[in-house]
Amino acid sequence: MSSSDFETERSPLLAASTSSRDTKTLADLTDGALESTPLLSTSNTTPRHDGRDDPDRASLVSAGASHSGDGVAPARSTTKSTRWPSIIAALLLMGLAASIAIGAFFVPAAVEKYAKEAIVIEPTNLALESITTDGVRARIQANFRLDAQRVKNVHIRRVGQFTTWLAKELATEETRVKVYWIDHDNMLLGTAGLPPLTIAIANGHNTELDIVADLAPGDADTIRTIANQFLGGKMDTVRVRGITEITVKTRFNIPLGTHAVSETMEFEGKELPPLPSYNITGLNFEERPLPGDDRQGMAADVTVTTFNPYPVAFDVPALKFEVSVPGCKKHGPAISVATALTDVIALRPEADVKVTAHSIVEELPEPLTRPCPGGTLSPLDKLFEAYVAGEPVSVLVRGQKDQGGEVPGWIGDIISSVTVPVPLPQQSFDDLIRNFSLTDVSFSLPDPLADPDDPNSNPKVSGTIVALAALPSELNIGLNVSSVKAKADVFYDSRKLGELEIDEKASSIQIDGGPGEENLIEITSHVHDTPLKVTDDDVLTDVIQALLFGDTDVILDISALVDVGVHTILGQFVVKGVPAEGRIPLKPLGNDLLGSMQPQVGELEVVDTSPVSISLQASVNVTNPTPYAAYIPWISINILKNGTVLGEARAKRLTIKRGNNTNLKVTALWRPSLAGEDGVQIGRDLISQYISGYNTTVTLRTHLGTIPSKPELGKALSKFNFTLPMPRLSVPGDDEGGRHDGDGSTNDTAPHFIRGATFHIFSSQATFTLASPFSRNTIYIEHINATALYNHTEEIGRIKYDSPFGCPPGVSTTPRLPVDWSLDSVGRDKVKEALGGRLKLDAKATVSVRIGSWTETLWYVGRGIGASVRL
Known part of the structure; x- marks a missing residue:
């Protein structure tokens, strides 16, 4: 080529x-x-x-x-035959490139968002298969499906539906999920081991999941921190992160790789499941032998019922818990009082759950009953005081670290790191003490020398308190009440009279109510000289008025907080602040109280004199007809006649018991000159009437100085005038019989000062036999100007004598007094007829008497004086 x-x-x-x-x-x-x-x-x-x-x-x-x-x-x-393949190829390349771009970037994000919004998981059951040494093996049953209608974005919905329709199913290999607490330095909350899963992901297709997973808790300190914040209400927001690596493949076993998944979730505090409400349905306290010991302890059995609203089922093994109460300081260490052991707890879905715990207490720990530093209340006092007052009170429950037996150590680590406050059920104590009465009442007047703030400056009450209290049916232990201490408010007619403070020893007897009846305890305490602080003098006045002039019982209402000293098998302790209400019924004294007292003056002695006053001391016998006794440390009462103050009667250290009272020492100061000339004349007439045998009365009235330490009490009582007959003087020879007053009736209360007379006709003289009421003092008669009468009107003779002579204590005879006979009187013939015999004569006289430095001129009218006639 x-x-x-x-x-x-x-x-x-x-x-x-x-x-x-x-x-x-x-x-x-x-x-x-x-x-x-x-x-x-x-x-x-x-x-x-x-x-x-x-x-x-x-x-x-x-x-x-x-x-x-x-x-x-x-x-x-031809141009057309050569361009179409190129165009088609270019379009295919462009479509493939777009598909790769969409599949690589858009589809995964859309499918992920689709899955998050469309996923529906409905738990149907959670059961605890077994407890392992590292955690628990749980069986989780749930329904899984994807619901496209939950996806709001229509494009993401279509992509997700198409993609999941193509895939049909996904399978995962064994996976471990770790959950961390973001807000606290990513502390590990726990780990879950999940088995391989196959799930249908086509829209609407349901997968019934049945998973057996191993769950292991995280660090105990982390769990304790979460629990404390949750129980303290401080968990507003919780952020957690789950981290795992998931190996995924399709249903044709086409591997889709291993993917690291990290998901963060945030929960508002209100979204967290609250602690379930519960009811204490069983509570019993009883004496029970201590394990391996002959001694007795106090056993407590508690049954709590709650409701499980979740599809969760498992059995909780028997666990040990430590029960404590708060100490002296709110945030200080708690005081352990008992160890509780629960029965096995069967937790079933949407059903009641019964939790039963048992404990036995050998003795109360000393820190629980010892007063807190700087105060008088112990932690037990504070706990019971708040409980009785209706305030929220909780005991602290914490699991023991060493559970023993087959309980894995991780359970003890977790439950010992969490302290749960358990509120005690509220209970009303308004009807705890059913009756509160005071019998055998006696009263004591205030000490006159006490300071106003001294408790001795208040009246005092003695008597026997009998309280009948209801014992809770749950309490089946022996109780012995050894002391009672209370500060009680005393009311009359819904108005506060005063405050009564009680602090005495007590004894008690438990009364078995029988089947269906409540048990009672009768508490008896003898109170002695308990101060009654009068806070309203007007109310006191009304009480005295009702006692003196009323004919029905006077009811005093008592409202108190009682501290009860209790001895139990756990030892001696004081239950403080028990509310108590009761009534003190007071019998009326009667309208003729002073008259029925029948006062009699025994030994009478002059203790001091002045030219215008004389102080006398007498032994008085009275009869107390009331059911009350009284002690008078010191009292001063004004003596009045016709509204004029003539003197003052005083007494100190007098104990007046019920019935007859003898030899009560009373001192009287006679000084009518304080009221001027009118007072002197009124006083003179009063004594003259008294020694003449007239029915005389005096009025007694209190004053600001009646009780020096409590002047308001004397002022309150001064609204009442107590009028009573002049007391009878005990004169030698009273046993010889009575004498006759002017109207001819027998007057046993009249003093018999002149016992008799002897008239000598030839010497024209007369002698009189006198009886002195004084036991140690001599009365001197300074002057006599008297007239003897027969038959009230016929004058026999006159006696005038100015030479003073004495009348010593007891019976004595006067010197021979010259008699100036009335020669033309019929009475003289009657005297002659009575020669050698006796004759009853009347007498009128003006007599000046002297006792010490005190001198007074009195008039005297005597009737029925037995006279002997001699030659």
Whole structure:
């Protein structure tokens, strides 16, 4: 082959032309070489993708041009027969290029988005096949399908439907998925091992998945952090990332390669499943022998019921938990009180779940009952105080790390790293104490020397408290109440009277209510001198008025928070802040209280005198008709007559018991001059009437100084005037019988100062037998101006005597007093008729008496005086 022939074979199908003359030559060449020249040129004739011409191709074009110029005529051909194959080839190339571009770039992204939006997974069951040493083997059953209607973009939907229709099915090899917590340094949450899967991916085709997967938890610290944030309500957003490598192939076992998949998911806090609500359906406390010990402990059995709304089923093995309560500091270490062991828990889909736990407490730990630093309350006190007040109270439950037995260690690692607060069920304590009463009541007046802030400056109450309390039906242990401490508010007619503080020892008796009945405990405590702080004097006035003038019981309502000292098998501790309400019924004192007291003055002694006053001390006998006793450390009461203050009665350290009371020491200061001349005259008339045997009364009234440490109490009581008869003086010879007053009736309360008289007719003298009420003092009679009468009107004679003489204690006889007879009187004849016998006479006298420095002129009217007549 010649050189030209060789060049002809290498000439391209299409060559460049530089003139119209070359066109014909190229056409001729084309006709001659049509059968021997390929449709597509070799690579040496293909244009580069960078746009530059190949040098070899340029040489061939030049050679072709020279050969044409030698006169070789090109063959003629039809243009249409030569262009269609080239066009078709170009179109195929363009379509293939576009398909490659779409398949390489657009289709995978569209299919991925299609799969994300169309995928539907419906879990039907999750069951725990077994617990392994590394985690759990779970059986997951679900329905898988692609739903094209969930895809919003119509183009992506069509591409996805076409692609998945072509593929029909996809198969994966065994895969391991790791899940990380993005927000906390990509901590590993857990690992899941998935077996090979084959799933239908055509639109609407359902695949029932039945997967047995091995699930292994991540680091325990990570799980603890998640749990604490979730339980504390601090988990607003959770971002997790799942990472795996999936090896995929089609149903024809065409491998599609191994793909690294990383998916990030974000959950809002409200999207996280909440802790299930639960009810404590069983609770029982009882005494039970300690394991391997003869001692008794307190056993607690708790049953909690909840509902499982998820399609999850598995059995939780028996686990040990530590039960603690908060310590002194809110965020400080908790105090462990018990270890609880659960029964096996059967968790079934959409069904109730019952959790039963058992524990036994040997004794209460000392930190639980010891007062916190800087305070008086212990952690147990704070817990119970908040619980009784209705505040949310929780115990802390945490799994034990060492579970023992066949429980894998990873379970102990996880549950021991999470502390769950378990709220205690709210319970009303309003009806815990059914009755609260105070019997055998006695009262004590305030100490006059106490400071106003001193508890001794308040009235005091003594008596027996009886409280009947209901025990919870769940509590089946022995309780002994050893002390009661309370600060109670006392109300009358819904108004607060005062505050009562109680701090006494107590005893108790448990009462078995029988089947279907609640158990009770009767608490008895004897209170002694418990201060009653009166906060409203007006209410006190109303109470006293109701006691004095009412005819029905006076009811005082009690509202208190009680601290109860309890002794149990766990030891001695105090349950603080138990609410209690009760009533104190007070019997009315009666309208004639002072009259029925029947006061009698025994020994009477003058302890001090002045020209205008006299101080007396007496032993008084009274009868207390009320059911109450009283102690009076010191009291001062004004003595009044017709509204005029004549003196003051004082008493100290008096104990008034029920019934008869004897030898009560009372001091009286008689000083009517404080009220001026009117007071002096009223006082004089009062004493004169008294010694003359008249029915006399005095009025007693309190004042601001009645109780110096509590002036408001004296002021409140001053609204009441207590009027009573003048007390009877014990005079020697009273056992001889009574005497007759002016109206002829027997007056047993009148003093019998003149026991008798003897008249001597010839010497015109008379002597009188006197009885002094004083046990140690002598009364001096300074002056007598007396008239003796017969039959109340007939004058017998007069006696005037100005020489002082003494009347010592007991019975004594006066000197012979001169008698000035009335010669023309009928009475004188009666005296003669009675010569050698006795005669009853009346007398009127004005007498000046002196006791110490005190002197007073009194008038006296005596009737029925037995007189002997002698020659």
